[in-house]
Amino acid sequence: MEFTSIKGFKDILPDEIAYWQQLEITARNIFRAFGFQEIRTPILEKTELFNRGIGEETDIVSKEMYSLKDSKGKSLTLRPEATASVVRAYIQNRLYLKSPVQKLFTIGPMFRHERPQKGRLRQFHQINAELFGDSGPKSDAEMITLAMGLFESMRLNDITLHINSLGCDQCREKFRDELKNYLGLRLDFLCRDCRRRAHTNPLRVFDCKIETCNQAISDAPSILQFLCQECERHFESLQEYLNRIGISFVLDHRLVRGLDYYTKTAFEIQTGELGAQNAIAGGGRYDGLVKLLGGPDHPAIGFAVGMERVVALLQQKRFEADHDRPDLFIAALGKKAEEISFDWAIKCRRDGLWIEMDYGPKGLKAQMKRAGKLNAKKVLIVGENELFSGKAVLRNMDTKVQEEIDLNNIYDILNRLDGGEQNC
Ligand code: HAM
Numbered sequence: 001m002e003f004t005s006i007k008g009f010k011d012i013l014p015d016e017i018a019y020w021q022q023l024e025i026t027a028r029n030i031f032r033a034f035g036f037q038e039i040r041t042p043i044l045e046k047t048e049l050f051n052r053g054i055g056e057e058t059d060i061v062s063k064e065m066y067s068l069k070d071s072k073g074k075s076l077t078l079r080p081e082a083t084a085s086v087v088r089a090y091i092q093n094r095l096y097l098k099s100p101v102q103k104l105f106t107i108g109p110m111f112r113h114e115r116p117q118k119g120r121l122r123q124f125h126q127i128n129a130e131l132f133g134d135s136g137p138k139s140d141a142e143m144i145t146l147a148m149g150l151f152e153s154m155r156l157n158d159i160t161l162h163i164n165s166l167g168c169d170q171c172r173e174k175f176r177d178e179l180k181n182y183l184g185l186r187l188d189f190l191c192r193d194c195r196r197r198a199h200t201n202p203l204r205v206f207d208c209k210i211e212t213c214n215q216a217i218s219d220a221p222s223i224l225q226f227l228c229q230e231c232e233r234h235f236e237s238l239q240e241y242l243n244r245i246g247i248s249f250v251l252d253h254r255l256v257r258g259l260d261y262y263t264k265t266a267f268e269i270q271t272g273e274l275g276a277q278n279a280i281a282g283g284g285r286y287d288g289l290v291k292l293l294g295g296p297d298h299p300a301i302g303f304a305v306g307m308e309r310v311v312a313l314l315q316q317k318r319f320e321a322d323h324d325r326p327d328l329f330i331a332a333l334g335k336k337a338e339e340i341s342f343d344w345a346i347k348c349r350r351d352g353l354w355i356e357m358d359y360g361p362k363g364l365k366a367q368m369k370r371a372g373k374l375n376a377k378k379v380l381i382v383g384e385n386e387l388f389s390g391k392a393v394l395r396n397m398d399t400k401v402q403e404e405i406d407l408n409n410i411y412d413i414l415n416r417l418d419g420g421e422q423n424c
């Protein structure tokens with residue numbers, strides 16, 4: 001019997017791992033610059049946390065959670081997103097006592113029982129950022145800048161920021177009533193799910209991907225017309241900050257996001273290069289969630305990046321994953337050269353350079369072929385003659401430029417291979 005992975009669960013294989021690492025390294029650098037600290041929460045949580053946190057009427061809670069019962073009959077769930085877990089950890093560990101503003105990030109797998117398709121998996125990975133303790137639009141602008149900065153650093157250009165305001169409880173209540181009336185007149189044109197949503201959670205109708213539903217609500221009222229003075233001011237101020245920073249955006253009054261905890265600012269970053277699953281990040285403010293989950297009345301804002309989708313973009317762009325290439329391949333010809341090269345390789349590897357060479361005696365052609373296959377950055381060719389003369393050829397495999405180097409200074413020269421940071 002051959003075992004295969006579960007549908008919608010995917011192996012991340014060595015030939016794509018460089019993209020993942022590059023994304024994580026870039027994210028970690030940006031998080032550092034913005035003063036974020038890492039937190040790691042368990043993958044399994046009590047089901048009630050997500051029911052309450054995300055909202056019973058959302059697709060995630062009503063149909064997509066991987067829930068199981070433990071031996072005592074308690075319902076547990078594989079986290080479908082990280083925000084509820086991070087909020088739980090923030091409350092349980094009283095992180096707010098350490099500093100009035102807490103900035104946390106986490107990276108890891110999430111689980112949603114959705115219909116798998118390109119860009120949509122049942123186990124997928126997110127980079128999450130959450131900022132607790134500030135209610136002003138400046139932190140909204142900061143979070144959006146952080147998210148956009150991540151994509152800019154990875155040279156992903158075809159991306160668009162969509163922003164909306166979902167208002168506070170008061171303005172949303174008024175909008176919900178108005179929307180219910182509007183949808184009530186169009187029930188015949190809506191899908192079965194949306195007919196139910198029209199009563200239970202009308203904003204979710206904007207999430208529906210079915211074209212007929214989209215057409216039926218094409219002239220639906222906009223939440224932006226229902227914002228109270230405070231929410232309106234907050235949203236305007238965010239736009240001013242974004243303009244000042246130089247981040248362009250699309251005002252998208254239909255952006256409601258698929259989770260119920262959002263208040264005021266909601267945003268999504270979309271790409272034109274991935275087809276239907278075009279959201280590479282999404283987030284927003286969730287000022288009521290900490291209190292709802294039993295904590296103090298602390299405001300918060302956050303976002304999550306879908307790592308599989310960003311990796312797909314990086315792969316399309318053939319993003320230069322320099323980290324995933326040997327720094328040097330040593331092509332050694334003859335017993336003596338093999339032995340000496342082995343010493344060089346071991347010393348340099350212990351100092352952090354990635355050095356490759358063959359284990360047994362091979363001809364130059366075979367070794368060059370292997371260096372090419374490994375995508376080595378440089379190749380050093382050493383045989384009896386080179387050892388005798390003390391000079392050898394170092395070939396840059398990208399530019400094809402060859403230089404003659406002095407083998408007496410071999411460690412100094414190799415030292416410079418990886419930007420000079422290694423210490424061979
Ligand atoms: P979300 O919009 O559900 O938000 O997910 C964020 C991102 O995760 C999406 O934009 C997408 O790139 C990726 N994603 C979601 N589902 C899948 C899937 N099935 N397969 C592949 N990628 C997927 C949240 O999860 C919120 N917790 C974000 C947040 C943090 N809001 C405040 N703080």
